[in-house]
Amino acid sequence: MEDSKIHEVILTTMTYGGEAMGRLQDGRAVFIPFGLPGERVRVRLTDEKKNFARGEIVEILEASPDRIEAKCKHFGECGGCHYQNLSYEKQLSAKTDVLIDQLKRIGKIENPPVRPMVASPNPWNYRNHVQFSLDRDGKLGFQKSNSNRVIPITECYMPEATINEFWSQLEFEPETEIERVSLRAGVDDDLLIVLESESPEPPELEIEAGISIAHVYEENTVVVAGNDHIVIRVLDRDFKVSAASFFQVNTAMAEKMVQHLLACLPVSQSTTLLDVYCGVGLFSAFFAPKCGRVIGIESSESSCEDFAVNLDEFDNVELYEGLAEEVLPGLAGRIDNPPYVLLDPPRAGLDKQVIDGIFNLNPRMIAYVSCDPSTLARDAARLVNAGYKLKEVTPFDLFPQTYHIESISLFEK
Secondary structure (H helix, E strand, O other): OHHHHEEEEEEEEEOOOOEEEEEOOOOOEEEEEOOOOOOEEEEEEEEEOOOEEEEEEEEEEEOOOOEOOOOOOOOOOOOOOOOOOEOHHHHHHHHHHHHHHHHHHOOOOOOOOEOOOEOOOOOOOOEOEEEEEEOOOOOEEEEOOOOOOEEEOOOOOOEOHHHHOOHHHOOOOOOOOOOEEEEEEOHHHOEEEEEEOOOOOOOOOOOOOOOEEEEEEOOEEEEEEOOOEEEEEEOOEEEEEEOOOOOOOOHHHHHHHHHHHHHHOOOOOOOEEEEEOOOOOHHHHHHOOOOOEEEEEEOOHHHHHHHHHHOOOOOOEEEEEOOHHHHHHHHOOOOOOOOEEEEOOOOOOOOHHHHHHHHHHOOOEEEEEEOOHHHHHHHHHHHHHOOOEEEEEEEEOOOOOOOOOEEEEEEEO
8 A cells, every 4th residue: 555655757847945845746736845857756745735745755776966964963864954965056047947837837927137246255054033832752853844843953054143142051941932043143142042931930940141032931031141232243233132023144144235226226314214014123223314304114022122222313213013904004005205115014925915015105216125926926916906016036045055035025006
């Protein structure tokens, strides 16, 4: 019976999600993690649907000439990386092809104007923020994809050096109530440890001096030691980032994205810039000196508090705390000239009410920062159908060794 699950497949295409696609003999698409286009493989089906299936490699019969040895011994098991078996140059072209495919297939955009992907200066040790899960023995690891199983690890090549030199020293009691442990690195090698649990009781932890610890439970943050935030420096500007606030995990690439936006949006002192999903103010802080008025919208209380600190020096900046779909309608009639709109939504993309709220403001240009090409493609189709032209899409490799794709798209009226 088990043999009926084994199939020989030729893999043809990289798909969004880090899997390579091939076809079974019955014509169904089959998606295989850690496979590469051009490979002939024997696979075991792990999940079967009417129109497609998923599987895992049992044996590589013919390897791709692009296949290389993975750097990390946990690759293929922990689930944190997807492309360590591919050279960095090939990763960039594979992700660019995936982005183009999503815009064509989902967005129905012919010949999408996608520029070459901006490479990360560091394909390794680039993350300023890493989140670990704990196994039952209190060992740090990563939760395996589509599973509750935590894979304990002894090495990882994703965190910045400050985090990497420290995380392996952390030890926790077995069966601890701590669910996740996040480490964030800031300026001057500062470290912030964020312990997440459902219990209000702060965990006991002996730690060396100079390291901050925060305990987060039910949207509450309690300082155990040091500060409740880290300071991250982008283009010589410092940003306060609290334990519960979002910030881009690749600082070097965050700088490149800021520089790209400054070069692409022709703002002036007569410009109103609407920064929707503004977070702690990364983009607003660099546009505030160049615009007449900057309006930020953010739903996270923690990020709003950080935004207020990070942009305190500017008198031309306003901040609205709330959901974008609720705040935007109230801005209609309160902005004199058609604004420029900068969007940096979460992975789910734009709510239809958000898009309607933006259209009511009649922006002359929209810059869309996306971390998911499938929702970008869906939203791009809506913007194009409403009379905006997709001028260009520039992908940025914020997440080397993984399938994740960040991009900035420019739409003009």
